[in-house]
Amino acid sequence: xxxxxFLHGIGGGxxxxxxxxxxxxQLGYRAVAxxxxxYGEAPMVDPYDLDGVAGALERLIVGLGGARVMLxxxxxxxxxxxxxxxxxxxxxQGLALCFTSAAFGGKGGDFARQFIAARVEPLDSxxxxxxxxxxxxxxxxxxxxxxxxxxxxxxxxxxxxPQTYRKAVALLTTFxxxxxxxxxxxxxxxxxxxxxxTAPPSVMEKMAQKIPGAEYFCLPGCGHLGPMxxxxxxxxxxxxxxxxxSL
Numbered sequence: 001x002x003x004x005x006f007l008h009g010i011g012g013g014x015x016x017x018x019x020x021x022x023x024x025x026q027l028g029y030r031a032v033a034x035x036x037x038x039y040g041e042a043p044m045v046d047p048y049d050l051d052g053v054a055g056a057l058e059r060l061i062v063g064l065g066g067a068r069v070m071l072x073x074x075x076x077x078x079x080x081x082x083x084x085x086x087x088x089x090x091x092x093q094g095l096a097l098c099f100t101s102a103a104f105g106g107k108g109g110d111f112a113r114q115f116i117a118a119r120v121e122p123l124d125s126x127x128x129x130x131x132x133x134x135x136x137x138x139x140x141x142x143x144x145x146x147x148x149x150x151x152x153x154x155x156x157x158x159x160x161x162p163q164t165y166r167k168a169v170a171l172l173t174t175f176x177x178x179x180x181x182x183x184x185x186x187x188x189x190x191x192x193x194x195x196x197x198t199a200p201p202s203v204m205e206k207m208a209q210k211i212p213g214a215e216y217f218c219l220p221g222c223g224h225l226g227p228m229x230x231x232x233x234x235x236x237x238x239x240x241x242x243x244x245x246s247l
Contacts, residue, residue, distance in 0.1 A: 001028055001029050001030070001247070002029075002067075002068065002069065002070045002093045002094060002242070002247040003029070003030040003031075003032065003064060003065075003067055003069045003070065004020075004024055004029050004030065004031045004032070004069070004070050004072060005032050005033075005034065005057075005060070005061065005064075005069045005070065005071055005072065006020055006021065006031070006032065006033040006034070006072045006073075006074075006077070007034060007036070007057070007071060007072065007073040007074065007076075007077030007078070007080050007081055008033065008034075008035075008036065008039070008074060008075075008076070008077050008156075009074045009075030009076045009077055009099075010075060010076040010165070010168050010169065010172065011133065011136070011137075011153070011156065011157035011160060011165075012039070012074070012075075012076075012077070012153075012156055012157070012160075013035055013039045013040050013156050013159060013160065014033035014034060014035050014039075014040060015033075015152070015155075015156050016033070016074070016152070016153065016156050016227065016228060017033035017074075017227060018033075018152070019149070019227065019228070019231035019235070020033070020072070020227055020231070020234070020235060020238075021033050023231075023235045024235070024239075027239070030064075032064065034057065034060055036053060036056075036076075036077075036080065036168070037052065037053055037056050037164075038161060038163070038164030038167060038168070039160065039161070039164055040159075042056075044164070048167040048168075048170075048171060049171065049174065050080075050083050050171065050174060050175060051087075053080055053083070053171065054080065054083045054084045054087050054088070055087075057080060057084045058084065058087070058088045058091060061088075061091045062091075066091075068090070068091060068092060068093035069091065069092060069093060070092075070093055070094040070095070070096065070242070070247055071084060071085070071092055071094070071095050071096070072096040072098065072238065073095075073096070073097055073098060073100060074098045074099055074100070074226050074227055075098075075099050075100050075198070075199065075224065075226075076100075076168065076171075076172055077098075077100070078097040078098055078099070078100025078101075079100060079101070079104065079172065079175045079177075081095055081096075081097060082095075082097065082102065082175075082177045082180060083175065083177060085180070085184065085186070086177055086180050089185075089186075092186055093186060093187075093247060094186050094187040094188065094189075094242075094245065094247050095184065095186060095187075095188040095189070096188075096189045096190075096191065096238055096241070097188065097189070097190050097191075097204075097207075098190070098191040098192075098226050098227070098234075099191065099192060099193060099196055099198070099199045099204075099224050099225075099226040100199050100204070101199055101203060101204070101207065102176070102177050102178045102180070102181055102207050102210075103175060103176040103177065103178050104172045104173055104174075104175045104176070112173035115169070115172075115173060116169055116170060116173060119165075119169045120165075120166050120169060122135070123162050123165070123166065128158075128162075129157060129158050129159070129160050129161075129162055129165065130158035132157070133153075133154045133157035133158045134154065136157070137150065137153055137154045137157065137225070139197075140153075140196075140197075140198065140223050140224040140225050141195075141223045141225065141229065142193055142194070142195035142196070142219075142221045142222040142223030142225070142229050142230070143195055143221040143223075144220075144221035144222070144229075144230065145221075145222075145223060145225065145229045145230070146228065146229060146230060146231060149225065149227075149228035149229055149230075149231055150225065150228065150229070152228055153225050153228045181207065181210040181211050182210055182211070182212065184211045184212065184214070185212065187213070187215075187241075187245040187247065188208075188211050188213070188214040188215070189214070189215045189216075189217065189237075189238065189241040190204050190205075190207060190208040190211075190214060190215070190216045190217070191204075191216075191217050191218075191219065191226065191234065191237055191238070192204035192205070192216070192217075192218045192219070192222075193218065193219050193221075193222030193223050193224065193226060193229065193230075194218055194219065194220050194221060194222060195221060195222060195223045196222065196223055196224045196226075197223075197224070198224040199224060201218045204216070204218075205218075215241060215244075217237045217241075219233050219234065219237070222234075
């Protein structure tokens with residue numbers, strides 16, 4: 001079985017993947033959820049850029065024994081997964097790009113500036129991460145969100161360091177791996193949610209069409225929280241993909 005390495009979103013941490021790690025570990029997979037640099041107890045990287053974060057992920061893979069892994073990335077984690085594949089393809093056996101995109105506005109553009117301002121302005125105004133989570137998370141739910149998963153998402157985001165959050169927001173705006181999509185040569189699954197306004201299913205479906213042989217699956221009634229929104233449906237979709245591709 002291919003080791004599974006789960007990569008969290010901007011308001012996440014390893015605990016965001018608790019339902020997945022437990023589920024796949026019971027099936028015999030080696031399932032590990034990382035903390036991106038600056039999250040949890042993970043040491044910060046300086047500068048906090050895509051090179052540094054992808055390098056930290058590569059070191060984790062080596063530390064786990066060096067076997068090729070299946071990268072499962074949610075939102076920002078999906079961006080990190082693409083970046084790691086671009087830089088270290090020999091470390092990657094497969095990809096699951098979930099509730100994510102292939103680019104994020106481009107460094108220095110109006111969209112990037114507006115995104116950074118919208119996300120960090122509450123911090124500048126004195127809001128805590130718990131207060132920001134209480135505002136942001138409800139808008140990311142889907143029509144059939146799991147209540148326990150939603151509560152977990154809010155708790156996890158509340159624990160993110162404000163300094164790390166600022167750095168991660170800026171990092172996201174520098175990501176653009178659109179030219180990579182046609183070059184991806186490992187089994188790839190894309191999962192979206194029908195109610196996701198952050199990574200709309202129409203965008204993700206077009207992304208899937210550019211990756212040779214990619215599979216696309218949309219979870220009905222699911223919002224951007226994905227693995228926490230509908231953990232059972234998410235796990236089933238990922239497991240079916242792994243089994244179809246003998247991963």
